[in-house]
Amino acid sequence: MQIKQNKVILMLKMKKISETYDMKVFTDNGEYFGDVEESILTQNKIFGWRVRATKNSFLNKVLGSAKGVIVPHQLVKSIGDIMIISKAAVPSYSEGEVKEKEE
Template sequence: MAMSKLSNTFGMRVFTDEGDYFGEVEDAVVSASKIVSWKVQSGSNSILQKLVKNAKGVIVPHQLVKSIGDIMIISNAALPKSN
């Protein structure tokens, strides 16, 4: 597994495992030198923007991240439930 700088993920586009555009990585929450979660801001025309409307973004637990490469892929379970 190749190592990369954490800062390389900032601004990275995030998609669900079903192919929906979710948003962009804003920051990572790190504790004891391990990534705990990701702050993801809702992008224009993203599924996240449609679900949370006025919120700027959400926190995605690292356990829901499936892959990080040129993009980040997260589990569809990370989608906020609509009311």
């Protein structure tokens, strides 16, 4: 009797960094966060991502006049057609602040 071992083969889809520029960024809650502006590299590793606050983004509502934020790479959950980041990357705010900025 032969026992066959099942092998799990993981297919990793690789992206070039240049393919991420202007990519839409969403939180893991599904909120539109902004667009990737630049990647930040240190010693051949990705340190983080500069995300630009765009007109209708959650980031624009929270930051007001600031242009964007740097999201540490550890908080990126997935990169494909869009980038998904952890909710921990979202700057802290109060509901009142966001409503005031919308008006």
